[in-house]
Amino acid sequence: MQAVGSFSDITAANVHTFEERRGRRGREETVVGERPVSAFQQSVFVSYRLSVPSINRGGASTATAAELREAFPSELEQLAPEADDPVIRARDARVALLARKYESISTTEDDARLQILTQRLRRLSPRVTREDLNSLSTMVGQLEETSADLDEIRGKFGLR
Amino acid sequence: MMDAPAPPAKPLNVPRADAARFSKNLIRLAVCELRFPTLFELEAERPLEFNKAVRKEYPLHDLVKNVNVNPGSLAQSNAHSFRSKKGGWTVTLRAAALSLETSSYDSFAQFEKRLGFVLKAAEGTIDSDFFTRVGLRYINAVPFAPSEVKQWVNPALVSPLGEGTFGDVEEHWQRVRGPTTVGGYCFQHGLGTDPQAGRREYILDFDFYREDVTIPETLSIVRQLHDQEYAMFAWSLGDKAKEHLGPSTLKK
Numbered sequence: 001m002q003a004v005g006s007f008s009d010i011t012a013a014n015v016h017t018f019e020e021r022r023g024r025r026g027r028e029e030t031v032v033g034e035r036p037v038s039a040f041q042q043s044v045f046v047s048y049r050l051s052v053p054s055i056n057r058g059g060a061s062t063a064t065a066a067e068l069r070e071a072f073p074s075e076l077e078q079l080a081p082e083a084d085d086p087v088i089r090a091r092d093a094r095v096a097l098l099a100r101k102y103e104s105i106s107t108t109e110d111d112a113r114l115q116i117l118t119q120r121l122r123r124l125s126p127r128v129t130r131e132d133l134n135s136l137s138t139m140v141g142q143l144e145e146t147s148a149d150l151d152e153i154r155g156k157f158g159l160r
Numbered sequence: 161m162m163d164a165p166a167p168p169a170k171p172l173n174v175p176r177a178d179a180a181r182f183s184k185n186l187i188r189l190a191v192c193e194l195r196f197p198t199l200f201e202l203e204a205e206r207p208l209e210f211n212k213a214v215r216k217e218y219p220l221h222d223l224v225k226n227v228n229v230n231p232g233s234l235a236q237s238n239a240h241s242f243r244s245k246k247g248g249w250t251v252t253l254r255a256a257a258l259s260l261e262t263s264s265y266d267s268f269a270q271f272e273k274r275l276g277f278v279l280k281a282a283e284g285t286i287d288s289d290f291f292t293r294v295g296l297r298y299i300n301a302v303p304f305a306p307s308e309v310k311q312w313v314n315p316a317l318v319s320p321l322g323e324g325t326f327g328d329v330e331e332h333w334q335r336v337r338g339p340t341t342v343g344g345y346c347f348q349h350g351l352g353t354d355p356q357a358g359r360r361e362y363i364l365d366f367d368f369y370r371e372d373v374t375i376p377e378t379l380s381i382v383r384q385l386h387d388q389e390y391a392m393f394a395w396s397l398g399d400k401a402k403e404h405l406g407p408s409t410l411k412k
Contacts, residue, residue, distance in 0.1 A: 057325050060346065061295070061367050062192070062297035062369060064191050064261060064299070065191075065257065080186050108371075110256070
């Protein structure tokens with residue numbers, strides 16, 4: 001699968017690293033699916049223009065601008081227009097990251113943001129609020145008072 | 161029965177090299193990439209705060225678009241590219257990475273200064289106080305002729321090529337990956353072609369990195385990566401390349 005569309009030239013387009021020079025594909029390499037074995041094992045050599053880019057999405061090498069042109073997929077278009085509410089914004093971004101995670105295409109960077117957003121949402125929109133805790137505390141107080149009243153009544157009538 | 165703990169991995173072991181500065185260099189491309197927790201908003205819209213902060217040094221902005229067509233899906237990704245007036249320097253901001261790249265490398269001091277500027281500009285934009293990975297990569301090129309390759313490149317790397325063991329090769333490269341005392345490295349070397357002159361050349365591509373780096377320690381880590389890469393670069397050269405670089409102009 002070959003990436004289509006165009007990256008406008010960023011810079012250093014004249015630098016042809018290894019990955020750009022290995023123009024031949026298929027015959028010289030053992031192919032697994034559409035990709036040569038080496039493309040799985042050696043994420044830096046991206047001349048094969050894979051549909052699943054290996055270098056830029058959490059790859060193990062420092063990407064150059066020329067390599068960036070080889071594509072890095074995004075679920076950007078799936079995001080709704082950004083909301084003003086920080087909770088909704090964090091929630092939407094978290095959902096997009098979770099979708100990537102369960103599609104097994106998330107990167108280290110995606111996982112790191114997921115953790116940050118999870119913590120942030122717990123703070124901004126906790127499942128149990130301070131009001132909930134105050135209500136519970138009031139109820140416990142009332143129960144204790146009732147229990148004490150019952151004890152007193154039992155004592156008064158010799159029912160203990 | 162419990163397994164014995166694995167011995168610690170041996171790090172890269174090349175001789176230390178004193179800092180040097182040469183009037184010429186072999187660097188075709190230098191790039192520092194700082195990866196941070198993904199922020200989709202950076203792809204969706206122009207990062208105004210960052211744009212304003214870097215505009216003076218990098219006034220030329222491009223939205224770099226790419227579209228990937230896969231069976232059943234269409235994925236689009238954007239990156240913002242900010243170029244210096246003369247075009248030798250580029251800052252690229254993506255959803256999960258910020259990079260500084262130059263095809264006009266002069267010295268590490270200059271590179272470090274520009275990186276510090278970019279780092280400061282990005283602090284308010286990336287919504288993170290750490291980088292998941294900091295990588296520094298230098299792609300060098302030396303002239304290639306089979307009879308001279310052992311003079312330009314350390315013979316330990318190219319002996320079979322220089323001695324004709326493989327004949328007139330069409331392709332020759334090697335990739336080495338391992339740990340360093342700072343993080344890790346990937347070293348690739350082999351034959352390439354100068355895209356402008358059409359001549360064959362020998363590429364020495366050094367990529368050193370460290371993961372999980374806080375923003376305040378980033379520049380210090382990049383300097384350590386640079387020092388290690390320079391030591392490896394010095395080791396990988398042959399006598400003729402050293403002669404080509406000339407004496408260091410750095411005062412001891």
